[in-house]
Amino acid sequence: MALSIQLPDASRTSETSSSVSLELSLDGGFAVPENNAFGNGFRDYNKESERNLSVEEFYRKNHIYQTYEFAKKKREEYGKLDKAEMSLWECCELLNEFIDESDPDLDEPQIQHLLQSAEAIRRDYPDEDWFHLTALTHDLGKVLLHPSFGGEPQWCVVGDTFPLGCAFDESVVHHRFFKDNPDSNNPKYNTKLGVYSENCGLDNVTMSWGHDEYMYMVAKANNTTLPPAALFVIRFHSFYAMHRSGAYQYLMNEEDEKMLKWLHIFNTKYDLYTKSKVLIDVEKVKPYYLSLIEKYFPAKLKW
Ligand SMILES: O[C@H]1[C@H](O)[C@@H](O)[C@H](O)[C@@H](O)[C@H]1O
Numbered sequence: 023m024a025l026s027i028q029l030p031d032a033s034r035t036s037e038t039s040s041s042v043s044l045e046l047s048l049d050g051g052f053a054v055p056e057n058n059a060f061g062n063g064f065r066d067y068n069k070e071s072e073r074n075l076s077v078e079e080f081y082r083k084n085h086i087y088q089t090y091e092f093a094k095k096k097r098e099e100y101g102k103l104d105k106a107e108m109s110l111w112e113c114c115e116l117l118n119e120f121i122d123e124s125d126p127d128l129d130e131p132q133i134q135h136l137l138q139s140a141e142a143i144r145r146d147y148p149d150e151d152w153f154h155l156t157a158l159t160h161d162l163g164k165v166l167l168h169p170s171f172g173g174e175p176q177w178c179v180v181g182d183t184f185p186l187g188c189a190f191d192e193s194v195v196h197h198r199f200f201k202d203n204p205d206s207n208n209p210k211y212n213t214k215l216g217v218y219s220e221n222c223g224l225d226n227v228t229m230s231w232g233h234d235e236y237m238y239m240v241a242k243a244n245n246t247t248l249p250p251a252a253l254f255v256i257r258f259h260s261f262y263a264m265h266r267s268g269a270y271q272y273l274m275n276e277e278d279e280k281m282l283k284w285l286h287i288f289n290t291k292y293d294l295y296t297k298s299k300v301l302i303d304v305e306k307v308k309p310y311y312l313s314l315i316e317k318y319f320p321a322k323l324k325w
């Protein structure tokens with residue numbers, strides 16, 4: 023079925039976006055498969071399988087330890103960007119060794135996931151080079167798992183993200199584990215709005231700490247010229263409760279609503295469904311991505 027939506031120009035902010043819009047169509051191009059590489063539906067967290075047992079254990083820890091104070095502390099610590107200096111591509115290569123324990127759909131090294139999603143977008147939207155690079159960049163924050171970053175445990179690097187400082191929405195995966203999170207019993211943090219005001223904007227919300235927020239910080243602090251929509255995708259692509267289930271709308275402002283359109287395209291088609299066993303020849307596509315990196319990022323970034 024053809025589903026076409028009006029998209030604001032990614033390079034404009036809300037003030038100017040309505041004057042420049044382009045039509046992109048969600049049908050055609052990359053065909054969304056029904057099953058993941060293990061023959062199960064995508065993001066099926068309840069199906070009994072060995073992989074799902076470890077995914078469940080991952081979320082048990084994640085939901086207990088991610089508190090408002092913890093996330094704020096991590097943001098401060100990593101906001102200093104004093105851990106490393108390296109190019110964006112060097113970071114892609116570092117991710118070669120990591121497998122994401124939160125992911126029921128993929129057990130390939132992360133660099134494959136980055137290139138699989140970027141290459142699928144490149145085929146469908148050949149002219150939106152910023153969008154190809156967004157895909158390549160979106161999960162690079164998982165470098166927090168690397169020993170040179172202190173080898174953070176998986177529960178504070180990967181997995182879906184959610185707002186802290188206010189009540190946990192039921193639509194967050196494995197919601198039941200939040201009952202053992204200290205914030206659930208703290209009256210400052212366990213009401214619908216908690217520490218926030220209605221429609222304060224996601225920019226003002228403290229999300230659970232992980233690769234999204236970290237990579238957003240790195241890209242911004244290193245003065246990327248990627249458009250605002252790219253930064254929004256990088257920052258909120260794991261916030262499934264919001265972009266898939268429509269929860270937490272009371273925290274969003276108009277700007278967020280506009281950016282959501284790009285996030286939907288990225289998530290509903292590419293981030294999730296391009297995960298496959300068909301591997302990309304890294305050396306073959308490397309020159310193209312190096313040219314994009316050169317266009318949108320400095321040669322060396324502070325991490
Ligand atoms: O397991 C996945 C994976 O860690 C992704 O990188 C993240 O963006 C998803 O939201 C998460 O559920």
Ligand SMILES: [Fe+2]
Pocket residue numbers: 160161233259260
């Ligand atoms: Fe991710």
Ligand SMILES: [Fe+2]
Pocket residue numbers: 135160161293
């Ligand atoms: Fe991803």
